[in-house]
Amino acid sequence: MTPTRSRRGLAVAIGVTVAVVAVLVAVLWPSPAGPAVLHAASARYAVTATVRNPKPGSTSVDIDVTDPAGRPVSGAAVRVQPVMPQMGHAGPPVAAVPTGGGGYRADGVPLMMAGSWQLLLSVGADHLTLSVPVSN
Template sequence: MNRRAIVAGAALAVVVALVALVFRGTADSGTTSASASGSRYTVRLSVDDPRTGPNSLGFEVTDKAGTPVAPDEVTVEPVMPVMGHALAPVTANPEGQGRFRAPTADLPMAGPWQITVSLRDASGVDQVVLPLLVKG
């Protein structure tokens, strides 16, 4: 194994450890939440006790002013970049003004995931990426 591969592996291990440390507090409390903004929307993710297997992912969508909005379509695509996993997108169901739920997001491995939320309306698509730490 060459030196470059060893350094890259060590750097990856440090990043994974830091992500796990940052999310340990919220993941152990039962409900995990995260929020991020795209070019037009802000999305707040809420998951009760994220674990391997099926998870129900809740989303609150607002415009830049903080007003709840309902795009025409919301899809959710879980990705685990550290392992090179990308799962098929799941359509989130509307639950009320600005609230959506993806009831059957299957997360097969523990560790740090990125949840890409695509919000489609007449103006196009906005994407927001949210972190999620899944326990085993």
């Protein structure tokens, strides 16, 4: 075998190895979690809450509130409080601001660590509990 043929074989082997490693990294690299979409209802309201970033830290929660007929509810007092009963953690309630059309946003909702959290959601006098898994 000539040195040129040997170098070509080595270059091909290195190229194939690099390609295989690149494909494995692309497939196995953890991708960021998407938003968590949660649903709950009481006698007076149906709620869809979207936790934008269900990871430890501060996040925003978008909340859509409708009445039983599916009409948007505007002007409600909406608050979100994160609670982790298993660990005894609770964050302060965060007031949600209206965004229009029955939508509300609570910014700065603290999720202190990974695990099973509950969002205690109050809409006026109604209280709903939404479960959200938080992962690293």
